[in-house]
Amino acid sequence: MSWLLGNADQIVQITLVHAWYSALPIVIGFVIAIPIGWLANRYRVGRGTILAVVGLLYAVPSLPLFVALPSLLGTRILDPANVIVALTIYAIAIMVRTASDAFASVEIDVLLSATAVGFSTWRRFWSVELPLAGPVLLSGIRVVSVSTISLLSVGSVIGVTSLGYFFLDGFQRAFALEIIVGIVGTIVIAVIFDLLLSLAGRLLMPWNARPPSRRAVRRAEARTLVEAA
Amino acid sequence: MIEFRSVTKRFPDGTVAVRDFSLVIPSRRITVLVGSSGSGKTTILRMINRMVDPTSGTIEIDGDDIAGIEPVGLRRGIGYVMQNAGLLPHRRVADNIATVPVLRGVRRKDARARALELMDTVGLDRSLADRYPSQLSGGQQQRVGVARGLAVDPNILLMDEPFGAVDPLVRAELQRELLRLQRDLDKTVVFVTHDIDEALLLGDQIVIFTTGGIVAQAGTPQEILAAPADEFVARFVGADRGKRALHVREQNGRPVVVDSEGRAAGVLVPDDAGLGARAGDGSPADGSAPGGRPEPARDGGAR
Numbered sequence: 036m037s038w039l040l041g042n043a044d045q046i047v048q049i050t051l052v053h054a055w056y057s058a059l060p061i062v063i064g065f066v067i068a069i070p071i072g073w074l075a076n077r078y079r080v081g082r083g084t085i086l087a088v089v090g091l092l093y094a095v096p097s098l099p100l101f102v103a104l105p106s107l108l109g110t111r112i113l114d115p116a117n118v119i120v121a122l123t124i125y126a127i128a129i130m131v132r133t134a135s136d137a138f139a140s141v142e143i144d145v146l147l148s149a150t151a152v153g154f155s156t157w158r159r160f161w162s163v164e165l166p167l168a169g170p171v172l173l174s175g176i177r178v179v180s181v182s183t184i185s186l187l188s189v190g191s192v193i194g195v196t197s198l199g200y201f202f203l204d205g206f207q208r209a210f211a212l213e214i215i216v217g218i219v220g221t222i223v224i225a226v227i228f229d230l231l232l233s234l235a236g237r238l239l240m241p242w243n244a245r246p247p248s249r250r251a252v253r254r255a256e257a258r259t260l261v262e263a264a
Numbered sequence: 265m266i267e268f269r270s271v272t273k274r275f276p277d278g279t280v281a282v283r284d285f286s287l288v289i290p291s292r293r294i295t296v297l298v299g300s301s302g303s304g305k306t307t308i309l310r311m312i313n314r315m316v317d318p319t320s321g322t323i324e325i326d327g328d329d330i331a332g333i334e335p336v337g338l339r340r341g342i343g344y345v346m347q348n349a350g351l352l353p354h355r356r357v358a359d360n361i362a363t364v365p366v367l368r369g370v371r372r373k374d375a376r377a378r379a380l381e382l383m384d385t386v387g388l389d390r391s392l393a394d395r396y397p398s399q400l401s402g403g404q405q406q407r408v409g410v411a412r413g414l415a416v417d418p419n420i421l422l423m424d425e426p427f428g429a430v431d432p433l434v435r436a437e438l439q440r441e442l443l444r445l446q447r448d449l450d451k452t453v454v455f456v457t458h459d460i461d462e463a464l465l466l467g468d469q470i471v472i473f474t475t476g477g478i479v480a481q482a483g484t485p486q487e488i489l490a491a492p493a494d495e496f497v498a499r500f501v502g503a504d505r506g507k508r509a510l511h512v513r514e515q516n517g518r519p520v521v522v523d524s525e526g527r528a529a530g531v532l533v534p535d536d537a538g539l540g541a542r543a544g545d546g547s548p549a550d551g552s553a554p555g556g557r558p559e560p561a562r563d564g565g566a567r
Contacts, residue, residue, distance in 0.1 A: 144347075145350060147346070148349075149350075151339060152339060152344050152412070153364060154338070154367065155336045164351060202426050242355075242398075247381050
């Protein structure tokens with residue numbers, strides 16, 4: 036307990052850094068994956084190739100990638116940019132397929148009618164396709180969020196600040212409490228990010244949280260009648 | 265007036281959807297393109313707003329070749345209503361109706377005010393303005409679709425099987441409404457359907473397709489029923505059977521009209537009101553086209 040109090044500053048500090056280093060790849064990966072996913076969906080011929088290549092990125096083991104990136108990027112070995120770039124690559128690997136599925140989930144009739152009433156391709160993308168792909172994109176970014184937050188811990192092995200430091204340090208010192216702090220911290224960040232994402236989804240896509248369908252209402256009414264009888 | 269001149273559409277996969285099609289679609293009349301699926305009727309409709317460009321031939325609107333008109337701008341000036349209404353599910357009803365005016369740069373507030381007026385026009389309660397399309401019934405959604413098609417007050421309204429997905433009662437109501445709107449608003453309507461009853465009810469001019477955009481017959485409902493061009497048309501309109509094959513039987517000295525099954529369909533009354541076969545034909549809105557009736561197609565293309 037005294038360890039917790041004595042290191043509270045450091046715990047909070049590292050948790051915030053962990054949150055920040057996770058947020059960057061989540062957001063950057065999302066932004067990059069959307070145009071790639073859109074292209075993969077639009078040009079059916081290239082779809083298989085794009086998805087296969089991007090999917091393979093996820094097969095690259097994280098530790099070698101962290102170590103290899105400095106020579107590829109010209110960064111210093113301890114630069115957090117290495118880990119952020121690596122996690123962005125993983126985020127893209129997950130997100131491109133989801134983005135492609137998200138755009139495929141938009142009803143073709145809606146797109147057709149948008150074109151028919153005079154949306155240009157550009158305008159149709161921003162005001163019809165992107166918002167309607169939103170629910171599936173949201174579910175994708177929630178997966179990316181959790182995965183990125185947990186993967187970042189591995190960065191501690193090459194000396195980049197993250198909650199992984201507490202696992203490593205606790206493990207070496209055989210000090211369970213420190214390991215638990217690392218785990219709980221990671222979970223807390225993941226839960227908070229997830230809540231923020233679903234809140235953003237609800238604010239940005241109010242049509243998606245529709246009130247119960249008429250059938251559901253009727254079923255509920257029927258149940259009340261049955262119970263009353 | 266919309267004029268097709270020997271229009272052919274061949275898709276990249278080699279399918280010929282429309283072959284050497286020529287037709288004059290008169291202004292301020294309802295022209296119905298009717299045929300089964302694969303007959304090319306929807307392709308023809310979509311060529312009018314350049315959703316599909318012809319492989320050869322020309323299409324003119326009021327004498328201007330539309331190949332020279334920028335497609336996005338052209339589409340914003342033509343109303344379009346499709347099956348399942350094609351509404352934007354993430355926009356509220358009023359915003360859906362205001363879509364095209366907003367695309368054309370009308371201020372959102374003004375476009376919304378106009379949208380509310382249009383809701384009155386198509387018989388929608390204004391209290392539905394802030395609902396999402398999924399919260400409306402199929403018939404209501406279709407009315408929103410019609411309101412959206414009318415939002416920029418276009419001269420031309422394209423309707424692609426607009427009432428195909430609603431139940432028969434609602435469809436009958438929407439059809440009556442369309443005829444009422446047409447009397448009030450005087451649009452040039454091009455209407456695609458596979459339902460011959462709908463075609464006979466709505467059309468001032470009907471074009472019946474076989475397959476591949478080949479016209480079996482074009483003319484007024486009366487002309488088609490009175491003289492089907494061939495066996496195919498006769499079978500398609502059902503002129504030889506059921507409720508269309510009517511004949512007169514004497515009953516206690518009065519003539520009663522019965523169908524091919526012998527069921528009573530009505531009685532004969534003198535034609536003193538001077539009405540045509542279709543209710544509403546005698547409306548004063550008729551003044552625009554010479555002769556009152558739309559001119560039949562110049563060239564049926566049936567060969």
